[in-house]
Every structure is written in C-alpha cells, then in structure tokens.
Amino acid sequence: MGEPIGSERLFLTDEQIRQGIEAMYFAYRGLTNEPDQILATLAYGRAHHRAIHFINRAPGTTVTNLLEMLGVTKQSLNRVLRTLIEDGLVESRVGKVDKRERNLYLTEEGVALEARLSDAQRTRMRATYREAGPEAVAGFRRVLEAMMDNELHRKYMSLRETN
Amino acid sequence: MGEPIGSERLFLTDEQIRQGIEAMYFAYRGLTNEPDQILATLAYGRAHHRAIHFINRAPGTTVTNLLEMLGVTKQSLNRVLRTLIEDGLVESRVGKVDKRERNLYLTEEGVALEARLSDAQRTRMRATYREAGPEAVAGFRRVLEAMMDNELHRKYMSLRETN
C-alpha cells in the first residue's frame, strides 16, 4: 500500500494524540472557569449560560430549535428556561405565524448578563489569540471544525447563516 | 493609542471570537460523544472516564494528586473511585514510603476499558488531524495551551514530565 493517501507524513504517536485530547480538556476548563464563577453568584449554572448564549445568537428562536442546538430534553431545557423567564432575563413571545411556537428573546437584563459572561470569555480568547498568533488561530479553527461530526457541524454552521 | 502592542494586526471581531468559543463547545461535544455512549452501557459516566484516564497516564498516582488534576472534592472523587475499585478496574495499594498514601493503578480490566475509550477518541483525533493538516494541528495545540490559565497549564505539563 505504501503511503496512505493524504497522510502528508503525519508522525503522530498515540502520545501526541493523547496530549491533544488532554489539551482540549484543560483548555475547555479554562474557557468555562470565569463564566461559571459569575453564574455561581447568581444561582445559575452552565445550562443557563448555554440557553442565554444561543438565544442571544439567534433572537426569536423557538424552543424546538433551541432543543436541537443544545441536545437536551424538553424537560431539562424547560426548567432552565422557566427560571430565566421568571427572573426577567428571557422573554417568550407567542409565535406570529404559528401561535403554538414561542419565540425567545433576551430582555435588556438578559442582554446585560450575556455581555458580562461573554466578555469574560472574549477577553480570554483575545489574549489567547494574541499570544498564539494568526496562523495558529486559523489552524485551531480548522481542527475544531474537523473534530465535529456532521450533525454538530451543521448546527455550528447554522449559527452564521443569518448573520 | 494607534496600534496595540503585539497585535500583529489581528482583525478579530467579536463575531469571530464568538465563533471560536462556539467551535470549542461543539468540538468538545464531538470528542466526548463516543466515550459517553460506551460508558453509558457500563453504568459509568464522564467522571469515571476522567479518573481512568489520569490513573492510566500516571500509574501509581496518589488520591491527593488525582484530586489536584481533576479539580473536584475528595467526596466526589471517592464515590467514583470506590465503584471502580469494587468493579475491579482500579487497584489501590498502600504507599511504600508513606503508608497513609494510596497508590492507584489500573487493573488489566481497567487498562482494557481505558484502551476502548481512548481508541474511540484517538480514531477521531487521527481523522481530524489528517483532515486539517500538520500546520493546523500545530496551531491548534498552540492556541489550546495559551487558553489554559497558569494553574491548568502546570497540571497539563506535569503529565509529560515523567513520560
């Protein structure tokens, strides 16, 4: 067989692969550190953050839509969503065309919390990008996108079709 | 102020930063997908996976050490560790020099499960790396390492001092 097609002679030992996996683990922890601390002071968790993030990203999204993105059950999301609505961070409007649907929006207060949370992450990402340089960033993104399976990649891409 | 020092003219909009954060989220999900499914069939969770991973990585590690790596409480880890020991995946040996310490090792069965879990991840990582190319991989690693804070980076690096 000789050389596998497209291998470009990647000398990747199991050890190197393992290091990549560990790097993902620690980096992900680093990225969620600060938001988690902010959320803890507000009696919210990561689940609330995710909901807020995606509602901010796609204002007017429906519950089913959000369910799809997050990959959790309706009951699980509903619990989180209810507290956010009760606390006045999220507004749920009855759909205009289909009145069964609820369109979700962040309130002013919701936008404020979203900004606070993502500011922490963006500051870190900016510092990270500055330290690693533009080429590294391009590679980083390329690898991450290749790491998603088709379904996740579809979800990921769907977020930038409208914007 | 003009040009920020060290910026190297990185045109990074909030939108691009946000995409990076989202990419991390979806990629991490992709990476944990398969192991989670395997673990679910065995009545184990991600916590068990993490313990197994780090014991495999540093055989003979102490409980305190593991606690440090994982960043959880003793009680939380103990619950997981106990089931792994009861199920014969992990062996806990009294320390030779300090008999208060317990040195943790994977049994044959433990090694087998570790291999099964990391095989799934390594296969994905290999495919990912092949698709993205060597330069992308280097960038990926550089960005992830920059993304960790000092403490996490120390833990991350400690894993390759011995190997």
Add this chain to the structure above:
DNA sequence: CTTGGAGTGTCAACAAGGCTGACTTAATGT
C-alpha cells in the same frame, strides 16, 4: 368540520456528579 399530529408546557420520579460540613482512622513528622 373533524381529527391527527406537532409544538409546547408541566408533573413526578429518578440518577449522576458536583458541593459543604463533620468526623474517623492511620501514619507521619516535630
């Protein structure tokens, strides 16, 4: 116009895996 099915919300019950606080036991070091 009725009826099936889709979108939503909710109740109940359960499990994993975090947490805190309090405590025991054994071994170590001062």
Add this chain to the structure above:
DNA sequence: ACATTAAGTCAGCCTTGTTGACACTCCAAG
C-alpha cells in the same frame, strides 16, 4: 506526646440530565 496529613465516610444539598405520562393549543389534511 501531639499536631498534621492522607484517606475514607456519612449525611444532606444542588444542578442538570434522564423517562414517562399527560394536557393544551393550534395547524393542516381528509
């Protein structure tokens, strides 16, 4: 001898995931 450290345990709490069952509203097709 005594304080400290490593480990383990008990009890209780929270968040966030899960199933299953059910009600309500509304749309669309027969």
